[in-house]
Amino acid sequence: MLKARIFVQLKPSxxxxxxxxVTNSLHSLGYTSVTDTRVSKYIEMNLCETDxxxxxxIVNSxxxxxLANPNTEHYEYSIEKVGD
Amino acid sequence: MLKARIFVQLKPSxxxxxxxxVTNSLHSLGYTSVTDTRVSKYIEMNLCETDxxxxxxIVNSxxxxxLANPNTEHYEYSIEKVGD
Known part of the structure; x- marks a missing residue:
């Protein structure tokens, strides 16, 4: 069994x-030291594969x-063995 | 400047x-080796702090x-120095 950890983030631009x-809410709550926040998706996926x-x-595809909108998002991932 | 990398995930239960x-869509598309998918939030936050x-x-608070619903979600984070 393999586990893929996938990040899908908006492109910096x-x-x-x-x-x-979120940044505005935090400023309202008094957390003024927060200057910038980016919210992204994080996806964990189990695959019945050994290779x-x-x-x-498969994950690329x-x-x-x-999972990602190629116009506005980019993705990166890592794959690791889990369990047996 | 410090950067916090925060994961907010549904509790396993x-x-x-x-x-x-997502899993069902992937099966429909022919990706039958995917057995389980969990979608979470990943938040990057810059803080004007040195300590x-x-x-x-601050991030805990x-x-x-x-950011997290304590009834259904748990969170973890790391903090690192960036830039100057």
Whole structure:
């Protein structure tokens, strides 16, 4: 069994309204030392595969086809063995 | 300047409908080796602080008060120096 840890983040040039809202809320709550916040998706995925190279190929394809919007987001991932 | 990397995840005992939907979509697309998916939030936050202990205290407080739902979610974070 392999576990993929996938980060899907907005590209740095893309405005993050959710992050901006969090920053504004934090300023309202008195946390004035927070200057910038970016909110992203983090996805953990188990795969019934033993070959890490094959799993990487699958995860790449999954990110391209389903998880990330190529216009506004980029992704990165790592793959590790878990359990047996 | 310090950067906090915060993970807010559903507790393992809590059903993740978004993750379940992703798994089902992937099966429909032919990715049958994916057995389980959990979707979480990943937040990067810059803080104008120099003291890591103080920053950790602030981030803890922010997670408790705004970012995580203590009933269903848990969080973890790391803090590192960036830039000057």
């Amino acid at each position: 893309v405005l993050d309204p959710q992050g901006k809202a 890490e190279a094959k799993a990487a190929e 999954i990110c391209d086809k389903l | 809590v059903l993740d409908p978004q993750g379940k939907a 890591e202990a103080k920053a950790a205290e 922010i997670c408790d008060k705004l």
